[in-house]
Amino acid sequence: MQTNDAAQTITLGAKLGQLLKPGDVILLNGDLGAGKTTFTKGIAKALGIRRPVKSPTFTLIREYKEGTYPLYHMDMYRLENGGSDELGLEEYFEGQGIVIVEWSQFIQDELPLDYLVIAIHKDPDNDDIRQIEFQPKGQHYQQIVQQLEADYHDPSD
Template sequence: MFKYTVASDAATQQVGAAVGRLVQPGSVIFLQGDLGAGKTTFTKGLASALGIQQYVKSPTFTLIREYTAGRIPLYHMDVYRLENGGGDELGLEEYFNGDGVSVVEWPQFIEDEWPTEYLQIMINKSATNDEQRELVFQPHGQRYEALVTQLAQML
């Protein structure tokens, strides 16, 4: 586990970009945190590091947004609306085992669909500073342990 504190949205995007430089095809990242914690902000930074020029916005109503014009495709998912089930109908396994990077917001709602290896990132808002966030990186699998080790050295 690795913890890192940021003091602004720009810093959150910079950490996302650092992760974006380290991911490989087939990477799965689960983002957890309250509404407004910075999950999409983090994803914007990751997308920029992948060379994605499109505007990245939360896929709350579409569930999945695909950005394919970068060095690795980005599959940005917001599964909050699946709180009562239904993730098995989306073909998530194809995304998780595919050629892109899957970033999933609110992954607890599709826990039955999780792969065995992934990077879980908890974004916690500060109780005393509206801009400050603590990012907690929890790797699951050797690939993600190596990624987090590299990330810790970069930041």
């Protein structure tokens, strides 16, 4: 799927957010500045979270509990050299919230069996355009992606 600006990236995130339920785990992949936090803002919007969503780079985990479901936004970039075992990640993954993980490759051994990977790529010729690819792992996430594809009108069409 393609988005042509930040507003469309937020809209796509919100469409996904409407389909998520407690216990869902989303892994966001993309280079620095690809739009991972922008996409997360859309999910938060769908959950009714009004507080500004910020990148959790320096805090590792930001918790937003005032929405329909709790949202746990994680950035594991600083754990490139380990240290995730002290964070209690399994409590988040097995809890009653929605978990979004950026830079998940640094906690690969702690991830649940099923999750949805979202890869966000900036267009090399236009800094506003994003290509967003969904890679479901598990039947639940395959159904979510099918529903999202049916509901979302790609602005590039």
